[in-house]
Amino acid sequence: MTPAEILEHLVSAHTGIVTTVRRDGMPISTPVWFVVYDGAVYFGTPSKSKKAARLHHDAKIGFLVEGGKRWAELWAVNITGHATPVEAPEELEGVAAVQGEKYAGFTTPRSQYPDDAREFYERDNQRIVYRIDAEERILSWDNSKLRLSEPA
Numbered sequence: 233m234t235p236a237e238i239l240e241h242l243v244s245a246h247t248g249i250v251t252t253v254r255r256d257g258m259p260i261s262t263p264v265w266f267v268v269y270d271g272a273v274y275f276g277t278p279s280k281s282k283k284a285a286r287l288h289h290d291a292k293i294g295f296l297v298e299g300g301k302r303w304a305e306l307w308a309v310n311i312t313g314h315a316t317p318v319e320a321p322e323e324l325e326g327v328a329a330v331q332g333e334k335y336a337g338f339t340t341p342r343s344q345y346p347d348d349a350r351e352f353y354e355r356d357n358q359r360i361v362y363r364i365d366a367e368e369r370i371l372s373w374d375n376s377k378l379r380l381s382e383p384a
Contacts, residue, residue, distance in 0.1 A: 233309070233372040241297060241309050241372075242268050250275060251294035252286040252315075259294070260286065265338075266295075267330040272363050273311065274318065274327045279358040287315045287362065295364050300375065307374040315362040327361055 233241070251261040262283060266275040273295060277283045287293070291314040300306035318324055342350050 233307075233374050237374070238309050238370055238372050239268065239271070241299070241307060242273060245297035245299070245309075247297075248273070248275065249294075249296040250283065251296070252283055253290045253292055254286060255289060261294075265331070265335055267327060267334055269323075269327045269330050272365070274331075274361055274363050276331075276359045276361045278353065279360050280355070284360050287317075291315050293362075293364055304375050304378065304380040307376065308372065310371040311364055311366045312371075313364050313366040316365050318361040318363050323363075324361055 246265075247263050248266045249261050250264045251259050253259055260282075264275040264277070266273055268274075293313060293315040295311040295313075296308060298306070298308040318327065342353060345353065
């Protein structure tokens with residue numbers, strides 16, 4: 233895919249998969265809501281989450297968005313790099329604005345969470361926002377570009 237096509241897929245995807253590394257080296261993949269702001273991918277997590285602890289120990293990260301149902305439609309964007317905590321207020325505000333717009337109507341009120349989940353989020357109401365600083369090469373593919381004929 234071209235850089236513009238990669239960006240288009242990143243902007244339009246709803247959920248991404250973040251892969252972090254446990255201390256024993258085992259990769260752990262989790263779904264996240266994310267946004268693209270100023271050309272980079274951003275996501276947040278509670279400050280006391282296991283994901284935040286893993287990233288504090290080892291900032292290496294993998295990030296994947298994908299789509300398509302039939303093989304001839306499959307596409308994916310796979311980014312590897314490092315997760316950098318964001319502290320600059322103007323950057324945090326910009327990310328929050330984009331995220332608020334992207335996920336308006338998708339959130340669930342905390343009152344509807346199961347008790348243990350609600351207690352966790354109420355205890356840890358601090359969030360860390362991470363920017364994914366991608367390696368130079370982003371892996372991507374789009375099988376629709378193969379222009380395969382539809383099955384009979």
